[in-house]
Amino acid sequence: MQAEADSIVNPYVIHPATIVEKIREAEDINTYRLQFVDEQMQRRFRFKAGQFNMMYLFGVGEVAISIVSDPDVPELLDHTIRAVGRITKSIAGLQPGDVLGVRGPFGQGWPLEESPGRDVVIVTGGLGCAPVVGAIEYIFRRRAQYGSVKILHGVKTPHDLLYRERFDAWRRSPDTEVLLSSDQPDKGWRYHIGVVTELFELVSIDPLKTIVLMCGPEIMMRLGVPILIRRGIPTTAIYVSLERHMECGIGLCGHCQMGPYFVCKDGPVMRYDRVEPWLGRAGV
Amino acid sequence: MSDLPIGWRDHQEPGRYRLEQTGSQDIFGVVHGPQSLKPFVFAPREPLLQIERTKGGFAAHPALPHPEQIAVIGARACDLAGLAIQDRIFLNDAYRDPYYAARRDELFVIAVNCTRALSTCFCASMETGPRAKTGFDLALTKVDDMLLIEAGSEAGSGLLSELSLSPAHENLIDEAARCIEACARSQVRQLDHARLPQALYDAHDHPRWDEVAGRCLACANCTMVCPTCFCHTVEETPDLSNQQTAHARLWDSCFTQEHGYIHGKNIRPTIKDRYRMWLTHKLASWIDQFGMSGCVGCGRCITWCPVGIDLTEELSALLTSDSRSSVVGSPVEGT
Amino acid sequence: MSNPDERQRPKLAVVKFASCDGCQLSILNLEEDLLALGRMLDIAYFPEASSDMRPGPYDIALVEGSITTAEDAHRILALRQQAKVLITIGACAMAGGIQSLRNWADVESFKRTVYPSPEYIQSLSTSTPISEHVHVDFELWGCPIDKSQLLRVITDLMVGVQPRLPADSVCLECKRRGNVCVLVAKGLPCLGPVTKTGCGAICPGMGRDCYGCFGPSEGARKGPGLPPNTTSLARHFHGELQLIPIEVMRRFRGINGSVSPFRAESDIWEQKT
Helix, strand or coil: CHHHHHHHHCCCCCEEEEEEEEEEEECCEEEEEEEECCHHHHHHCCCCCCCEEEEEECCCEEEEEECCCCCCCCCCEEEEEECCCHHHHHHCCCCCCCEEEEEEEECECCCCCCCCCCEEEEEEEHHHHHHHHHHHHHHHHCHHHCCCEEEEEEECCHHHCCCHHHHHHHHCCCCEEEEEEECCCCCCCCCEECCHHHHHHHCCCCCCCEEEEEECCHHHHHHHHHHHHHCCCCHHHEEEECCCCCCCCCCCCCCCEECCEEHHHHCEEEEHHHHCCCCCCCCC | CCCCCCCEEEEEECCEEEEEECCCCCCCCCCCCCCCCHHHHCCCEEEEEEEEEECCEEEEEECCCCCCCEEEEEECHHHHHHHHHHHHHHCCCCCCCHHHHHHHHCEEEEEECCCCCCCCCCHHHHCCCCCCCCCCCEEEEEECCEEEEEECCHHHHHHHHHCCCCCCCHHHHHHHHHHHHHHHHCCCCCCCCCCCCHHHHHCCCCCHHHHHHHHCCCCCHHHHHCCCCCCEEEEEEECCCCCEEEEEEEECCCCCCCCCEECCEECCCCHHHHHHHHHHHHHHHHHHHHCCCCCCCCCHHHHCCCCCCCHHHHHHHHCCCCCCCCCCCCCCCCC | CCCHHHHCCCEEEEEECECCCHHHHHHHCCCHHHHHHHHHCEEEECCCCCCCCCCCCEEEEEEECEECCHHHHHHHHHHHHHEEEEEEEHHHHHHCCHHHHHHHCCHHHHHHHHCCCHHHCCCCCCCECHHHCCCCCEEECECCECHHHHHHHHHHHHCCCCCCCCCCEHHHHHHHCCCCCHHHHHCCCCCHHHEECCCCCHHHHCCCCCCCCCCECCCCCCCCCCCCCHHHHHHHHHHCCCCCHHHHHHHHCCCCCCCHHHHHHHHHHHHHC
């Protein structure tokens, strides 16, 4: 088929995908479960946890969104989208049966295949937990291959806590700790009060056996990583997922430049020691 | 022949470009014009997809260009160096850009070795010129009223073999080399890149950035004329009935407001941020990213800056130590 | 009108205040697209085009012109109440237009000079942009506006997308079109580097210097953009291009002279004259 041949050599080709389910996560946040219209694409599409897709809305444009779903179920793609910009606000008006475009998957995912036998500490803040959901699913499908799993997730208000049921399910899994924190809690909040980095003090970490996956605001990384380093974790075992303006997803348009990297191509998941000089630098 | 700029000469200074008719028979008196080879391969506006609504949603059709063969006469060594860098980015990175590739395949380059330098030229210090080393099909050197021709590709050799030319005398070859060498020595500007990239990383908090930001217009002209700048954005243009939409890319720049935008926040809100981003990438992080400098020494950004900002001067000021400068990884100002 | 979809089609009004009608003519000059526009929208009020003028409320009101009379100051308030989405079109509506030069002058003396019976002239002493009187939902800059920008904004509104137009300098588009910079190559005092894109760089394309009819590239309104560096450009006009201060002042005090970054720059150079 000509169209398929085109898409292999042409990374700009956009593939239609139907919204099969729209899951309301919060007032302005929905998860869209997508399935490619083209059956060949359904069969062919594979991704790694931590990668992202360019989501396209007809006549409006594209926006980079991380893939939230289980990489072992690549025929259904979940994307959690907050309606904040021009395109995402327009996507918010779509309903099951409507069609979006997908181009991807792009970027580097979490180094899970490379880390068998390791303990995994997952540190996330706000909507930053979306890119690690797939990683957690991946680990739980291969639970015996990994050591302990600790999921530390911080939100500003309890209202910002997405995927509550998933956190509950993960908490019930063997050798797994789930710690939540909120720095602006309400009366019903049963978990830690404060910022996510305070949760580090509440878990035991075997520093040389652990890999850390971090995703969320850069300030969380800049404040959190020194604590992890003090606990003896080498920076080469810390991975962060970064966010920059992305338009092409393939390292050509230049918008996601960060120091010597294109976040879309060299990231979004990057080893901390490689990006450390650039994190938090004004204007980088 | 009448299309050739016979007798014309260009004079370039920071923020100033003038052409002069000298009355000579010199064909290649204009060193270089407002653009490099960039627009021929990385088109300023390139349709990527034509997308139409269908019953199943939409269908995206690639709008690959079908360019005619283009021969460019008079490309300079700096232009070839710029082309090589763009090839590296668009053809030899993680993804090959099929639009660039289609245009690149049809390009035939006849280079001219420079025997006159502009006041804005500094290719010698960047080691990209004034002699065209690779990347051309044919290269010409004008020595008095003789033209020395050299083939640099199979296509170039093929063309040469069809012409009735006499083999060049050694004296002529030597004389050409002397002229090119003299051109290199005559360059008044140079870019001191010995301590790059690190020295510029270290200059992140240098007060010179504030000073140059007072002059910089953030108008993006430097990036538009740079042979290596590759930033582009995508423009979506639906028709009125919203049944068809054109998905095209166009030249963009790290000097625009939108460039550093990420949901609700601008990573580079000020002119200082944007100039620093551009210069640091071009001269420093480009080396770490692509294994070469992003600057070829053509001097176009100096000439075509409306207010004549000279990057060689800026770099040299930035590399002059300042008490406020700090090193990578030190505490930084808030974002 | 006999279109059965009449009730479904959004109602459009095109309303004029103090202006030359050039932006409205840009709408009439849409040619084929005007017919398409007429199919998409119910053009309910457009006196420049049709004597069939129906009352509001309107889904979209395109507003041309500035406020120069007390009557118009009331009229725009009434229109705002009738318009779901109010879009200003053109430099007059956006910045007060060329007639806002009166803001720096004595209007009473103009009246006495021009009119035999100046007492009949009921005019405010200022020409002000629409946004100083009512909330404006979207702005289409230019003198006149650009047809494709207008169509793009209406298309976006029709499908429920927040319109967005680029805020780059004219220079990007000028270079994309392959124009040779008139400032650098001819020494003309071009305002392109500090002016918002959208016109297609038509003046530099014809060898002329941009006079800023699309307004400042950034920072004309509250929002994320910063004011363009008019200071540096003005200094270059004076220092390198040999413009005397009053000429520099006049470059910035033109069609969009009342918009903040341009106004501030012209005021600075007025002090130096």
